[in-house]
Amino acid sequence: MPRIMTNAWGFGLACIAAAALALALRPELRLAARAAWNDPRLLPALADDARVHYEPEALACAQAVAEIAPRAIAQIESAHGRPFAQPPAIGVYASYENYANANAMDDSGIAAVTRGGAALLSPTLCGRERGRLEGVLTHELSHVHLSGWRRLGAPRPPQWFTEGLAVMASNGGGAEGVSEAEAAQAIREGYRVVLDDRRWIDFTGLAFEREPPRDPKKDALTQRQRLAYRQAGMFVGWLRMRDETAFSQLLRALEAGQPFEGAFQLAYGESAPSLWLRFVSAFRRNDADG
CATH class of the missing domain: 3.40.30 (Glutaredoxin)
Known part of the structure; x- marks a missing residue:
């Protein structure tokens, strides 16, 4: 019996040590x-x-x-x-x-x-x-x-969508200090957020096609992130206005654990990057109309 207890105690210590090493x-x-x-x-x-x-x-x-x-x-x-x-x-x-x-x-x-x-x-x-x-x-x-x-273990939607959804749903929360007009002008000038597939928080900000110019009076990372969030929020809002039924279908599919790309294609009949091109082209047409 003492031997068994000693072995059990040693095994427990080994588990604790292994856990501590993993954390380190x-x-x-x-x-x-x-x-x-x-x-x-x-x-x-x-x-x-x-x-x-x-x-x-x-x-x-x-x-x-x-x-x-x-x-x-x-x-x-x-x-x-x-x-x-x-x-x-x-x-x-x-x-x-x-x-x-x-x-x-x-x-x-x-x-x-x-x-x-x-x-x-x-x-x-x-x-x-x-x-x-x-x-x-x-x-x-x-x-x-x-x-x-979302069910446990379900794939996480891309960050541009989750942050864009949150900005849209909160009427601009998280994108304060960058107006829709400023974000639209940045889109016209080619400083457009990239719809990549990163799925976790990256507080250095989402990627841009061209790096936005820095305002020396403001914190560069904060303004960069908020510009990205504002553009993503505008796009998600545009998706919702374009087809509320499709938007609702997309949300329910994501909540059910379906991968984003397939759920988006099924809801809208085309990919998110394809619709993003339509979204940004509207700003160029507005310039031409003006």
């Missing part, structure tokens, strides 16, 4: 583990709205979020065409360090992220970027809605 060698696993320990749903929930979880020092911000949440949720349900699969969870943070631990990116500079079906809000949204709170919350709830309906 794979930073993304370490970040994911840290995020799991800091899941916002482990924080207290507001008595008046159990969807909103908060750090005690962020109570005032959480109350502001709770006031916004009902109309943000209704807006997303209208844009996506169905209710949330389950009540969305929202995490409100006072500590930048704790927020970075929870967002699985170890980055406190991101205003908000969606992680594990919950929207996580940085302290900056009740601080110096308070004016963005409603738009960014609504943007993140679009991600929560889509992920809530």
Whole structure:
């Protein structure tokens, strides 16, 4: 018996050591583990709205979020065409360090992220970027809605579509500071976002056919990302206006776990890049008409 116990104990230690080694060698696993320990749903929930979880020092911000949440949720349900699969969870943070631990990116500079079906809000949204709170919350709830309906392990749609959908559904959340007119002018000048198939968050921004010029008065990465998001949002909005039935069919197919390219082709009868060319050509015609 002592031998068996010793062997079992040794095996357990070996498993722990192997897990520790895996975390050390794979930073993304370490970040994911840290995020799991800091899941916002482990924080207290507001008595008046159990969807909103908060750090005690962020109570005032959480109350502001709770006031916004009902109309943000209704807006997303209208844009996506169905209710949330389950009540969305929202995490409100006072500590930048704790927020970075929870967002699985170890980055406190991101205003908000969606992680594990919950929207996580940085302290900056009740601080110096308070004016963005409603738009960014609504943007993140679009991600929560889509992920809530998608089956586990389903292929993730490309980033240009998920971010474009969130910008469109939130009326510009996440693309603040770049107007549709400015994005349209960038399209005319050849600074057009590329509809590539990247499927995970890349905060260096989506690719462009030509790199947009930099404004020395603004943060280059922020403005670049928001220009990309604005153009993607305009295109997704155009797709919706072009054929609402096809758009709804596409969303339901993606929620059911179908790969994006096939679902898009089936819904619209042609590929996304083909329709993108039609979309951008409209701006050139407008120039000619003017």
